[in-house]
Amino acid sequence: xxxxxxxxxxxxxxxxxxxxxxxxxxxxxxxxxxxxxxxxxxxxxxxxxxxxxxxxxxxxxxxxxxxxxxxxxxxxxxxxxxxxxxxxxxxxxxxxxxxxxxxxxxxxxxxxxxxxxxxxxxxxxxxxxxxxxxxxxxxxxxxxxxxxxxxxxxxxxxxxxxxxxxxxxxxxxxxxxxxxxxxxxxxxxxxxxxxxxxxxxxxxxxxxxxxxxxxxxxxxxxxxxxxxxxxxxxxxxxxxxxxxxxxxxxxxxxxxxxxxxxxxxxxxxxxxxxxxxxxxxxxxxxxxxxxxxxxxxxxxxxxxxxxxxxxxxxxxxxxxx
Numbered sequence: 001x002x003x004x005x006x007x008x009x010x011x012x013x014x015x016x017x018x019x020x021x022x023x024x025x026x027x028x029x030x031x032x033x034x035x036x037x038x039x040x041x042x043x044x045x046x047x048x049x050x051x052x053x054x055x056x057x058x059x060x061x062x063x064x065x066x067x068x069x070x071x072x073x074x075x076x077x078x079x080x081x082x083x084x085x086x087x088x089x090x091x092x093x094x095x096x097x098x099x100x101x102x103x104x105x106x107x108x109x110x111x112x113x114x115x116x117x118x119x120x121x122x123x124x125x126x127x128x129x130x131x132x133x134x135x136x137x138x139x140x141x142x143x144x145x146x147x148x149x150x151x152x153x154x155x156x157x158x159x160x161x162x163x164x165x166x167x168x169x170x171x172x173x174x175x176x177x178x179x180x181x182x183x184x185x186x187x188x189x190x191x192x193x194x195x196x197x198x199x200x201x202x203x204x205x206x207x208x209x210x211x212x213x214x215x216x217x218x219x220x221x222x223x224x225x226x227x228x229x230x231x232x233x234x235x236x237x238x239x240x241x242x243x244x245x246x247x248x249x250x251x252x253x254x255x256x257x258x259x260x261x262x263x264x265x266x267x268x269x270x271x272x273x274x275x276x277x278x279x280x281x282x283x284x285x286x287x288x289x290x291x292x293x294x295x296x297x298x299x300x301x302x303x304x305x306x307x308x309x310x311x312x313x314x315x316x317x318x319x320x321x
Contacts, residue, residue, distance in 0.1 A: 015255050017270070022248040024274025027108045027115075028282040029241055034104065036234040041104040045219065049212030051100040052205045054241045055092050059202025061246035066194040069250075074195045083187060084199045091180035091197075092204025099173035106166030108283045109293060112275030113153045114170045116300045120146045121178025123307060130182045138306055145303030149296035197249055273297055 033039075039046045066074045076084055103111050120143045127135040150171075162168065187196055276293060279285055 012255060012258075015251055019248045019252050019255075020270040021274055022244045023271045024112070025278055026241060026244050027103070027112045027275040028279045029237060029244070030100065030103055031108050031279075031283055033234070033237045033241060036230065036237050038229055039104075044101060045212045045215030047100050047104055047212070048097055048208050049216065050238075051096050052207070052209030052212055053238060054205065055096065055201045055245065056205030056209055057239070057242035058245035059198050059200070059205055061242060062194065062198030062201055062250060065246060065250050066192075066198055069194070074192065074198065076195060076199055080191060080196070083191070084196055084203060087180060087183050087187065087196060088200035088204035088207070090176045090183065092201055093208060094176035095173045095180065096204075097208065098169040098176065102166055102169030102171075102173060106163060106170065107285055108279030109276050109285050110153060110167060111170050112272045112279055113293065113296055113300065114150055114167050115174055115275070116146060116272045116304075117150060117171055117174035118177040118181075119304050119307070121175050122181045123178075125175075125178040125182050126185075129179070130186065132182065132185065138309075142303040142307035145299045145306065149299035149303070152292050152299065153296040155292065194250065194253055197253075198246075201245065272300060 033050065034041075034047070037046075037050060039050060063074055099111075099115070106114075123133070123139050123143065124135075126133045127139070133139075184193060184196070187193070276297060
């Protein structure tokens, strides 16, 4: 019995570490994708189209994986399409339009840290908008520590810096995630979350693709880079980013079904750490990786841990899932 329990703990740990690595790798992966597809920070419509391609493909993969797991094709009921569209407006369209444009105007390291606000926005939205949880001293302390980390990362020798088109849009992306995560929690009571995720990814990705392509056509947005695209690595990165969303989400859902939410969610603090480290290495941003980045990540991590630790009565607080 003990051997079986230990095996489960090891598999759970490996599973959450894989999810964290995948999500963390998305920060530098997107910027590398911009380079491979010759997308400049000013190519707004091409950025949206790139994001749309990724999430449409991710949605197809989630639906395929979910259908194989259920041994039947997943297809929404008539009364589920409206909820899927509403969820998609926040989880895919709102979250990732802001994120992709914001990432093009800030560093991968900065974006990884600012995006940590997702955990705290999810808590605040749950407490003040959906009213599914109570705002406790523990949660307030966790949010204060996280915000302190965000402020620290933007302090320079010239004072506090916060770029609206970069850090600001990444923060708005985190807010959209906070809303969508609470919507998922609400819908999970009566609906299949894998089905909802797959179709909202596909629907949102399709809308973003059409929207982005229409903008390119109507506004005749010229690409800032005229270099020839090497399609094999470019398509490879696009498929990888789609797998990040589809594989990580599906695996995360399995882990949440077989473990307590707080037990799994506490590992969420690893995501920005991996994002910062991989951004520094792959994007050659090591010159910007000073002591304040590590202090900021420490504050954010401590805040997430405080939010997720057990309360005295033995009940566990729910964080990002």
